[in-house]
Amino acid sequence: MNYKDSSIGGFLKKYAILLVLIALIIFFCVRAPGFTTLGNLFNIARQVSTMGIAAVGCMFVLLIGGIDLSIGSLVAFINIVCAVFLARLKLNIPTAVIICLLLAVGIGALIGVLVTKLHIPPFIATLAFMSILSGVALTICKGLPISGFPTAFKILGQGYVGIVPVPVIIMIVVFAIGAFILNKTIYGRYFYAIGGNEEAARLSGIKVQRIKIAIYALSSLFAAIAAILLLSRLNSGSPQTGDGFEFNVITACVVGGVSISGGSGRISGVIIGVLIMGVLSAGLIMINVNEFIQMIIKGIILCIAVGVDYAQKNSKKRKILTNQTA
Amino acid sequence: MSETILELKDVTKVYPGVVALNSVSIHVRRGEVHALVGENGAGKSTLIKTVSGAIEPTDGTIIVDGKEFRSMTPSLSKENGIGVIYQELNLVEELSVVDNIFLGEYILNGIVLDRGKMQKKARDLFEKLNIKIDPNALICDLSVGYKQMVVIAKAVSQNTKILIMDEPSAALTTSESEAMFQLIATLKKSGVTIVYISHRLEELFQIADRATVLRDGNYIDTVDIDKTNKAELVKLMIGRDLDETYPERSEPQTEEVILDIRHLCGNGLRDVSLQVKKGEVLGLGGLIGSGRTELAEILFGAAKKDSGQIIFKGQESHVKCPTDAIDQKIALIPEDxxxxxxxxxxxxxxxxxxxxxxxxxxxxxxxxxxxxxxxxxxxxxxxxxxxxxxxxxxxxxxxxxxxxxxxxxxxxxPDLIIFDEPTRGIDVGAKHEIYQIINDLVAEGKTLIMISSEMPELIGMADRIVVLSEGRVTGELKREEFDQEKILKFASTIDDSENNDVAENKERLQ
Structure with a gap:
């Protein structure tokens, strides 16, 4: 995937976020001794794994020019549903997990149908589901945490393969799948085509509506995987699990260079975006910046990232315009 | 006060590879209706854009009421009393007529809008112009003809001395056009100068005093309307040898019908029937909005038909989306x-x-x-x-x-290729290459439907031409019958069956 932006500006942008990541790591190394220990790095990787997994789905949605605000609530919903399956209904682990994933796919597809068939703007459709799913989660658990899972369930969120945490491995697999879909399959091409110019994509014979529905379903599927890993890690189902999750995921994508207006973005960028968010969270805690201040900092970062994206788009547009009319 | 209100002196506009305007000079007299005619690409739009300030001329001078300008800006043009009405009517559909007229130029009473005063001014204005529209009606409830009048009234309310109208009648029915012509006459009486662009030559003889003809970016002539006729205008507009610029192609051999369209309705089409033979280039002529592009959209599955049959390669075709069309080996090279x-x-x-x-x-x-x-x-x-x-x-x-x-x-x-304006916006050399490609495709046995607003291109490339107007087939010409005037005549054939709608609209609004 060497074409997304071959200009010098694109080159700089691509490496700019990498430089930001390196600068952050150096900063925290100096300010917080112990930041670069192997243990801490794996800890960060495990922390970001759920965000990374959901970010791939979120990136797909952004690529086609949509947005998914329901990710956080879906995490809360699946978290509670899976907890109920395991602790109350005593389903075995694979059954519970598979039903949860199918449920998520169904919800995502429903959002996709609302967006494509009923023409509800994605912002509104997913905002509605943000409220609906939270409400359902809270209703099921009556606002209380659920615990008491089989011990084997811990492996998903807390286990290791060698020295690598299981969630990190799952994240790497998801990133690999995402990269494969985007770079090797016809669907990746379709995503970029739809995001850049939906009507031209339709006139090229792409079944735009089907692709869009599938993408919202995928976004929910990846978020559900994250939800199950979170449940396993915390060993307790809580309706608060997904609070602010969609914010972190969307910010990671946008910081990683995925355009909020669709049609451009790369998996490598998203990986770096996720790492930047993870390093920031972990590092800020280590230098004693509390969570409230962190929220302020992350909000500012989101604005900067989107501002940079639009500034670049506009300067490009201006260039095209002047080329045409000069 | 001099006789000339607007003068263009040696105005040139060069785009990369194209000279859109080549040292054009025009005098517009105070209080006249001055028509601007020419084929697509003749430079009419570029010319008015230099006057409205939308683009900057490469060279030349624009003189408005004695004041010389090297170039205009939209605000400068407005300050000097120039108003432009484009084909797309710039109105806010959800707002009322009054709100649209005073949009951006609200009359205030302290910090609040003075609705009473605005309404009174709007009523006075409508009375003066003899427009019968309720100022409180919402724009979205008005027909196109009335919307057009609101746009004109808006321009007049801003002390416009020179009103430039770019194909104002293109989307209007006959009676709506008539109403607009009356409005133009009223405006003229009140001293407004009008520059009028239209493809419908007949109407110029009804409203214009003089007409300036442009061709390929060059000024050709300015004629008094009552001393000319339609044939002469067309000759001035075309004025070049047609056949030389198009590569030779042998006649199609077969009589086999590959595409048979029967009574097609929907997407703006009203009972279109036509046949396309295998290996021919069928030209579709007509004005913008006549149904050519709309027909292509239906054939390609980009729009839905309401009724009618499409028989492709001997079988009824049920193309529901572009994917189906691709599977059936139909391709559309779109206009835009x-x-x-x-x-x-x-x-x-x-x-x-x-x-x-x-x-x-x-x-x-x-x-x-x-x-x-x-x-x-x-x-x-x-x-x-x-x-x-x-x-x-x-x-x-x-x-x-x-x-x-x-x-x-x-x-x-594909077996059937639909070209919608295949050479729009590309330079002469590339055009020629595209024509050669079209001929090569025909030689390979492909069937082509070519939509073109460029008359010479249509005549030069097609084996047969079907002309559409207002969603209907109004004429068909074999190669030996090709003639620009005939095509223009078919293309501007107007159907009057819609007058009833307008009358209803009038009643509702009064």
Whole structure:
């Protein structure tokens, strides 16, 4: 995937976020001794794994020019549903997990149908589901945490393969799948085509509506995987699990260079975006910046990232315009 | 006060590779209705854009009421009493007539809007112009004709001395046009100068005093309307030898009908029936909005038909979406290359293979080798000039972009290719190449439908021409009958059956 932006500006942008990541790591190394220990790095990787997994789905949605605000609530919903399956209904682990994933796919597809068939703007459709799913989660658990899972369930969120945490491995697999879909399959091409110019994509014979529905379903599927890993890690189902999750995921994508207006973005960028968010969270805690201040900092970062994206788009547009009319 | 209110002196506008205006000089007299005529691409729009300030001329002077300008800006043009009415009416549909007229120029009472005063001013204005519209009606409830009047009234309310109208009658029915002509007459009486652009030559004889003819960016002549006739105007507009610029092609051999359209309605079409023979180039003539593009959209599955039958290759075709059309080997090269044809943000190779990805992939994984072969084949066959296949399409010239779109559709191996304005916005050399490609395709046995607003192109390239007007077939010409005047006449055939709608509208509004 060497074409997304071959200009010098694109080159700089691509490496700019990498430089930001390196600068952050150096900063925290100096300010917080112990930041670069192997243990801490794996800890960060495990922390970001759920965000990374959901970010791939979120990136797909952004690529086609949509947005998914329901990710956080879906995490809360699946978290509670899976907890109920395991602790109350005593389903075995694979059954519970598979039903949860199918449920998520169904919800995502429903959002996709609302967006494509009923023409509800994605912002509104997913905002509605943000409220609906939270409400359902809270209703099921009556606002209380659920615990008491089989011990084997811990492996998903807390286990290791060698020295690598299981969630990190799952994240790497998801990133690999995402990269494969985007770079090797016809669907990746379709995503970029739809995001850049939906009507031209339709006139090229792409079944735009089907692709869009599938993408919202995928976004929910990846978020559900994250939800199950979170449940396993915390060993307790809580309706608060997904609070602010969609914010972190969307910010990671946008910081990683995925355009909020669709049609451009790369998996490598998203990986770096996720790492930047993870390093920031972990590092800020280590230098004693509390969570409230962190929220302020992350909000500012989101604005900067989107501002940079639009500034670049506009300067490009201006260039095209002047080329045409000069 | 001098007799000339608007003068253009040696105005030139050069775009890369194209001279849109070549040292054009025009005098518009105070209080006259001055028509501007010419074929598409003659430079009419460019000319008015220099006056309205939308573009800056490369050279020349614009003199408005004695004041000289090297170039205009939109605000400068407005300050000097120039108002422009474009084909797309710039109105806010959800707001009332009054709100639209005073949009941006609200009358205030302290910090709040003075609605009473605005309404009174609007009523006075309408009375003066003899317009019968309720100022409180919402724009979205008005017919196109009334919307047009609101736009004109708005321009007049801003002390416009020179009103430029770009094809104001294009979307109007006959009676709506008549009402507009009366309004123009009223305006003229009150001293407003009008510059009027239209393709409907008949109406010029009804409203204009003089007409200036442009052709290929050059000033040709200015004539008094009562001393000329339609034939003379057409001659001035065309004025060139047609046949030389088009490559030779042998006549189609077969009589086999590949596409049979029966009583097609919907998407603006009203009972269209026509046949296309295998291996011919059928030209579709007509004005913008006459139903040509709309027909193409239905054939390609980009729009739905309401009723009627399409028989393609002997079987009834049920194309519901572009994907079906591609499967049935129908291709559409759309009118708007940048919006519908090319995916500008993607590279050349991905554009070309977009419709055939399924054919060159296995389990959805793209076979890059096969893809490269396909892309290379069309890049060399169509002589697309690019340093690399990964070049983004937006960085290519218009002609090369069009070739990429062509390559994209040829890769689907279509039997029927619909070209909607195949050479719009590309330079002469590339045009010629496209014509040659069209001939090569015919030689390969492909069938073509070519929509073109450029009369010479239609006559030069088609084997047969069907002319549409207002969603109906109004004429058909064989090669030996080709004649610009005949086509123009068919294209401006107007159907009066809609007058009732207008009358109803009037009643509702009063």
């Amino acid at each position: 290359r940048k919006l519908h044809g090319a995916l500008l943000h993607l590279p050349i190779d991905e554009n070309i293979t977009m419709p055939i990805l399924k054919r060159i992939s296995r389990f959805s994984v793209i076979n890059r080798g096969l893809e490269k072969q396909t892309v290379d084949k069309y890049i060399s066959a169509l002589r697309i000039k690019t340093p690399s296949v990964t070049q983004l399409v937006k960085n290519l010239s218009g002609g090369n972009q069009q070739k990429v779109v062509l390559a994209k559709w040829l890769s689907t191996d």
